[in-house]
Amino acid sequence: LDNNLVERWTEYVKNGGHLILTCRTGQKDRNAKLWEAPLAAPIHQLAGINSLYYDHLPHNLYGKVDFGGMEYAWNNWADVLTPSAGTDVWAVYADQFYKGAASVIHRRLGKGTATYIGTDTDDGKLEKEVVRRVYKEAGVPTEDLPYGVVKEWRDGFYIALNYTSDIQEIAIPDEAEILIGSARLEPAGVVVWKEQSDDRHK
Numbered sequence: 782l783d784n785n786l787v788e789r790w791t792e793y794v795k796n797g798g799h800l801i802l803t804c805r806t807g808q809k810d811r812n813a814k815l816w817e818a819p820l821a822a823p824i825h826q827l828a829g830i831n832s833l834y835y836d837h838l839p840h841n842l843y844g845k846v847d848f849g850g851m852e853y854a855w856n857n858w859a860d861v862l863t864p865s866a867g868t869d870v871w872a873v874y875a876d877q878f879y880k881g882a883a884s885v886i887h888r889r890l891g892k893g894t895a896t897y898i899g900t901d902t903d904d905g906k907l908e909k910e911v912v913r914r915v916y917k918e919a920g921v922p923t924e925d926l927p928y929g930v931v932k933e934w935r936d937g938f939y940i941a942l943n944y945t946s947d948i949q950e951i952a953i954p955d956e957a958e959i960l961i962g963s964a965r966l967e968p969a970g971v972v973v974w975k976e977q978s979d980d981r982h983k
Contacts, residue, residue: 785809787823794827795891799919801912802828802897804835804860828897829868829888833860836877846884846900846907848872849914853900853907860899862886871911872900885911894919924952930966943970 794800807824809815816822820833838844838856847936852875852975862883864870872885885907887896898911916923926932929945941951943966953964953974962972 782807782823783810784823787827790895791827792891794893794895797892799893799915800827800895801915802895803908804858804899804901806897809955824897827890828895829865829886831863831865831895833862835860836879844877844901845870845875846872847875848885848910851910853902853910854904855900855907856900857903858901859884860897862897862899864888871896871914872907887915896937937975939974939976941969941972971977 790800802824805821807821819825820835821830824830825832836859840856843854844859846855848871850946859874861874861879864883864886867889868886868888870883870885871887871917872883873957874880874882874884883895884900885898887894892917896911896915896947898908900907902908913923924932927945927949930943930949930951931945932939932941932951934940938960939953939957943949946968947972948968949966951964953959953972954976957974957976959972959974962970966970
């Protein structure tokens with residue numbers, strides 16, 4: 782990244798956006814060179830980081846992160862974070878020599894928030910729950926879809942795709958107009974629909 786991108790992200794957050802950054806964000810400049818500064822220095826202020834270092838474990842060993850009283854396994858990458866004043870710690874490492882150190886941090890800035898997920902997990906469950914909490918605190922409803930099913934909204938239409946090998950049932954409101962496919966998605970299937978009462982994006 783570069784400083785211009787960090788400035789754009791900062792304005793996005795100040796104006797009410799909810800920015801989610803993940804481990805290794807901002808470690809290098811646009812030329813893939815490390816900064817002549819602390820690791821990921823350009824994002825420290827935005828993310829609420831005072832300092833960080835990282836660790837990773839052998840492929841057959843796992844550490845644990847405590848988020849909301851639940852433990853999640855990791856071994857790929859762990860940014861060990863020291864948050865700045867005014868930054869909330871959402872998750873901590875539950876073992877290793879940095880037990881109790883921050884794994885996920887969150888801060889308010891202007892009308893929005895910045896959340897930094899410092900741990901990469903194999904199954905993505907930690908990351909999913911952090912994203913769910915960001916949405917919940919922002920007052921945005923979420924929906925649990927089966928793994929491999931994607932649902933998105935674009936230009937007034939909802940689209941769901943089934944990347945699994947199994948038939949998947951998609952929840953579509955009764956009053957919706959289905960344009961392509963059906964709520965019963967075959968493997969590699971797609972359904973497109975329009976909700977008549979949906980004015981969220983107008």
